[in-house]
Every structure is written in C-alpha cells, then in structure tokens.
Amino acid sequence: MTTSIPILPNIIENLGSGIIIIDKSDNITFINSIAEKLLGLKSKDVLFKPTNHIFSEKIILDILSSVKKTEEALNYKIAITKPKRRNLTLNVAPIFDSSEKYNGTVIMLINSFREKPIKFQLLKQxxxxxxxxxxxxxxxxxxxxxxxxxxxxxxxxxxxxxxxxxxxxxxxxxxxxxxxxxxxxxxxxxxxxxxxxISSSKKKLYNLNEVVKSIIELVQPEAEMARVDVVLKLDESIPKILIDVAQMRLMILNLIKNSIQAMPDGGKLEIKTEKKNNKVNLKIKDNGFGIPKEDLKNIFDFLYTKKKDGTGLGLTISKKIVKEHEGDIFAKSQVNKGSIFTVSLPII
The missing domain is CATH 1.10.287 (Helix Hairpins)
Incomplete structure (x- = not known):
C-alpha cells in the first residue's frame, strides 16, 4: 500500500516566498502563510473573494490585469504600505489548463529586504x-x-x-x-x-571542440528547418580540459536550442571557442529577438521564464553545470539584435 505524501503544500510553504493563486474570475483560491504575514491578513478572511480584498495598490491590480490579458509573466519591484511599508518583488505568471487556455494567475511575493537579488530560491538549508x-x-x-x-x-x-x-x-x-x-x-x-x-563526478580530460561538434550534428536538422545558418569558429589549439562530457553536452545543447528558438524567422548562429587567460571560452552568438534589459539579470534564476511553453529550468541547469566545473557563464543581449552567451572554463 502506497502512502500519499502531501509534498506540494510543503514545497509551497518552504519556498520562502508568499504564494497567492487566483482563478480566471479574479477570485483568491489559495494563499500560503508567508503571504499572510507579508500582507497582514488571514486566509479565512480572503479566500474566494476578489483580489482587491488583499491589494489596494492600483499598480498591482494593473499588473494582474495585464498578465491576464497578455498571458505573459511579469516581474516588478513594488512598495506596499499595509500592514506596514515593505519593498517587495512581485512575480506574476499565468496558469493554463490542459487545453492551454488561461485558467488563472499565480503570484509570488518576495520580501526584497531579506532576499538575495531576485532569486526564485528555496530556503537555503x-x-x-x-x-x-x-x-x-x-x-x-x-x-x-x-x-x-x-x-x-x-x-x-x-x-x-x-x-x-x-x-x-x-x-x-x-x-x-x-x-x-x-x-x-x-x-x-x-x-x-x-x-x-546534476553531478560532475565523471570528469575526464576532453576537448571542448569535440563536444561542440557532436552537438552540431544533433541539432543541424533543427537549425536547417528553422532556416538558421550555423557557423563554427573553433580554435583547434585549445587544450583538453577536465569536464563531465555528458553534462557539458547538456549545457551546450540548452544554449544552442535557446539561440535557435530566438530566431523564429531564421538567422545566424555563431559558435566560437578560444583560449584566454588560462581559460577555455565558449561563445554562442545569435541575431535573434534579444532579451530585454530588465529580464537579462533574471534569466538564470530557478523557474524564471517568459516563454509560454518554457519550464524556467534550461538556463538554470546550464549555470549549475558550469558552476560544477568551477566556471562562469554570463550573457549580453540587445533587443532585436541578438544575444551572446559566454561560458568560461578553467584549464587544469
């Protein structure tokens, strides 16, 4: 006999953030204890009531209305005055049913005074x-x-x-x-x-160029269908580095797929390797729609996504893999011009 574990409520409580769920009629259907504390209210007093029972600030109601209308997630820093003045990070995302129709909204409230810079983080311990x-x-x-x-x-x-x-x-x-x-x-x-x-316990000395080439063979048909030209600029003199090949493949695949998806009308994808300052660098450059400045700082955060079908895990996984290899990853982007993702890995 299998015992059902109420894992989802426990995780929602342990997120360290206030969580509120409203239905498509803008009525409150769930509020966790942290949201209660931040807003100074009790769930029994607000459940199944309209959102204006908990939010009096017009900007918040406008954000909720925008998410419902556009069906796209939004992220804002706001100030509330009740029960006391607080600076909060407000993350609002639409919920879809099995037919991919709008079915409600989930709201995450993060106490900006206590948070590390905008992180969808679980309690550290x-x-x-x-x-x-x-x-x-x-x-x-x-x-x-x-x-x-x-x-x-x-x-x-x-x-x-x-x-x-x-x-x-x-x-x-x-x-x-x-x-x-x-x-x-x-x-x-x-x-x-x-x-x-993710664990990088299977590291061995390997040439990063070989990993890139194997990934290109895999994604070439997808790139051709998307009318994306793939250009390789691989420095054949780079030394072997200590990597978990399987995890490195996953990381590079995530980045390349992201770039291809950022060019729905076709474009150019440039992949470059080079040795610089005792590091092997990998650069993945596209000329896609780019990432807005206000989103760029959040793209590696856990569960952060602006894609309707995205999980918010791909870039988080990529960063985790790079950090497991004692490396760094960062992105530069301009709207309507494209993005460059750079991965820097140490030479042992």
Whole structure:
C-alpha cells in the first residue's frame, strides 16, 4: 500500500516566498502563510473573494490585469504600505489548463529586504533535500504514467494503421496531437529531472571542440528547418580540459536550442571557442529577438521564464553545470539584435 505524501503544500510553504493563486474570475483560491504575514491578513478572511480584498495598490491590480490579458509573466519591484511599508518583488505568471487556455494567475511575493537579488530560491538549508525529494517523487509519479501513455499510443497507432480505410482524418490528427503533447511533457520532465540529479563526478580530460561538434550534428536538422545558418569558429589549439562530457553536452545543447528558438524567422548562429587567460571560452552568438534589459539579470534564476511553453529550468541547469566545473557563464543581449552567451572554463 502506497502512502500519499502531501509534498506540494510543503514545497509551497518552504519556498520562502508568499504564494497567492487566483482563478480566471479574479477570485483568491489559495494563499500560503508567508503571504499572510507579508500582507497582514488571514486566509479565512480572503479566500474566494476578489483580489482587491488583499491589494489596494492600483499598480498591482494593473499588473494582474495585464498578465491576464497578455498571458505573459511579469516581474516588478513594488512598495506596499499595509500592514506596514515593505519593498517587495512581485512575480506574476499565468496558469493554463490542459487545453492551454488561461485558467488563472499565480503570484509570488518576495520580501526584497531579506532576499538575495531576485532569486526564485528555496530556503537555503532545505534546498538540496527538497529538490531531491521532489525529483524522486516526480520521477515515480509522472514518469511511470507517461511511459504507459506512450505504450498505449503506439498500440492505438498500430490499430489505426491496420484499419486505415475506416479511420477518419480527424482521429489521425487527434493521435498526432496526443503524441506531440506527450513528447512535450516528456521533454519538460527530462529538464526537471536533469536539474535534480546534476553531478560532475565523471570528469575526464576532453576537448571542448569535440563536444561542440557532436552537438552540431544533433541539432543541424533543427537549425536547417528553422532556416538558421550555423557557423563554427573553433580554435583547434585549445587544450583538453577536465569536464563531465555528458553534462557539458547538456549545457551546450540548452544554449544552442535557446539561440535557435530566438530566431523564429531564421538567422545566424555563431559558435566560437578560444583560449584566454588560462581559460577555455565558449561563445554562442545569435541575431535573434534579444532579451530585454530588465529580464537579462533574471534569466538564470530557478523557474524564471517568459516563454509560454518554457519550464524556467534550461538556463538554470546550464549555470549549475558550469558552476560544477568551477566556471562562469554570463550573457549580453540587445533587443532585436541578438544575444551572446559566454561560458568560461578553467584549464587544469
């Protein structure tokens, strides 16, 4: 007999931030204890009531209205005066149902006086344990049904192929949509699980150029479909460095995919390696839509994303991998001109 663990409420409480969830009618459906303390109220007094019962500041109501209208996340620093004056970081993101229709909004309130610069962070002393527990739970409770769904979809496709003359076009399209959604969920799940298990204990001396070349072989078809020209400027004289090859592949793949996705109308992707000041540097440059200045400082933060289908984990994972290798990663970007991601790794 399996005992169900109420893990989600525990994690929401341990985030160290105020969490409020409102439905599509702008009524409050959830508020955690930290939000209660920050706003000086009790959940029993505000649950299932309109948001103006907890927020009197017009700017906050305008932000909530904007997120609902545009279905895009927003991040602001605000000041509230009740129950006392506080500076808060307000992160607001839309919630979508299984049909990808707007279904509500989640609000995260971070006490700016206590926070380290805008981080979606778990309480430091509990972070590794909480993520490890959550990863194990997700791996079991989500991976298993997902595998089952894949198997049943394969069986259903076989049945349809055997009776293709009696199968309508609509049914075939529905099966294809299901396959795409299962694949998307599987990709998101893999990204989350990668975040929980990253470890660079399998390091060996290896040439970074070889890692880059292997990744290019993998993404070349995707780049061609996106009409993105890939240009390699690899310094063949760079020395081997101590890396976990599998994790380095994952990091570079994340960065390259991000760059390709930033060029929906096609463009140029330049990948460069060089030796500089006892470091091997990797630069990934695109001429895509760029990142706004106000978002650039947050892009490596846990769960931070402006993509509708994003998880907010890809760049967090990339940074974690680089830090495991005692390296640095940073980004420069200009809106409508493109971005440059630079990874700097030590030569041992």
């Amino acid at each position: 509990n972070q590794k344990a909480t993520i490890g527990t959550l990863t194990s739970w997700v791996a079991h409770e989500v991976r298993n049904p997902l595998t089952s769904m894949n198997l049943h979809l394969d069986l259903l496709k076989e049945e349809i192929n055997e009776n293709s003359q009696n199968t309508s076009k609509e049914i075939v399209e529905l099966i294809e949509t299901l396959e795409q959604e299962v694949e998307r969920l599987n990709n998101n799940l893999n990204e989350f699980l990668n975040f929980g298990v």
